[in-house]
Amino acid sequence: MQIHFVQHETFEAPGAYLLWAQERGYLVSFSRVYQGDALPSAVENIDVLVVLGGPQSPxxxxxxxxHFDSLAEQALIKKCVEAGKAVVGVCLGSQLIGESLGAPHGHSPEREIGNFPIQLTEAGKQDKLLAHFGDVLTIGHWHNDMPGLTADAQILAVSEGCPRQIVKYTDLVYGFQCHAELNIDVVKALIASETDLDGQSQRYKFVQDSASILGFDYHExxxxxxxxxxxxVAEYQSS
Structure with missing residues (x-):
């Protein structure tokens, strides 16, 4: 399996996505666009495309x-979708998936930073790839926006602060507005990149302070x- 990551900033690291790929022994490649890496010109050797987050919007x-070419990334995503590849978008990446399929992103009702519960919808509870999340799962968040919805998209999870946390576009294409990949190393980098996080936690209902974020157990x-x-991967291999 070949996993290709598109990474927009040093502090928007792949975290558990990369650790998963390495533990499974998969081949890993990167387009670190913040340091000038090119996007793949062909997708034949990509099995799973993971487009990570960033402070940008589509x-x-x-x-x-x-260093951020939204239209070029959208074209890459669309090429992968049309070629039957598996695609996962994280935060900004999820919004870029929607845009690539003709669904403009939107502004989330609430700014969310920290770890808050998501609830699976009925569609999420029935989704064979995601049902193991359980009815409610506390998960990471770091966003202002949310992905757009195509006519066939299914919302699989919501939160109190955002109605589009996980979106399924096709059987192989998923957008995660939330951040299940967070770990201590990633959140340290994100906190360092954020302006006055502790001050924000006093102003926004769904923004936690740095101590709460650093003290959370990301294992689950x-x-x-x-x-x-x-x-x-199993769904991709059987398709």
Whole structure:
């Protein structure tokens, strides 16, 4: 299996996604666009494309962020979808999936930073790749926006602060607005990149302070993510 990551910033690291791929012995490649790496020109050797998060939005122009080419990433995602590859989008990546399929992203009702429960919808409880998450799972968040919905998209999970936490676009294409990949190393980098996180926690209902985020046990969400990814690979191999 070949897993390709598109990474937008050093602090938006793949975390448990990368650890999963390494533990399974899969081949891993990167487009670290923040350091000038090119996106793949062909997708034949990609089995799973993982597009990570970032402070950008799909509407961010190259004039605002020279290393981020939203349209090029959308074209890569669409090429992978059309080629029958498995695609997972995380936060910004989930929004880019929607955009690539003609569904504009939206602004989340609430800013969410920290670890808060998501609830599976009825569609989520019936989804064979995701049902093991259980009815409720506390999971990581770090966002203002949310992915758009195509006519065939299914919302698999919601939170109190955001109505689109996990979206299924096809049997092989999933958007995670939430961050199941977080671990201590990743959250340390995210906290360092954030402006006045502790001050924000006093102003926003769904923003936790740095001590709460650093003191959380990320094992359960990482384990649930591993099982989802194993299920996704099995679905891809059987398709």
């Amino acid at each position: 509407s961010t122009t190259k004039a605002k962020c020279a 969400m990482n384990t649930k993510l591993y099982q989802f990814l194993d299920n996704l």
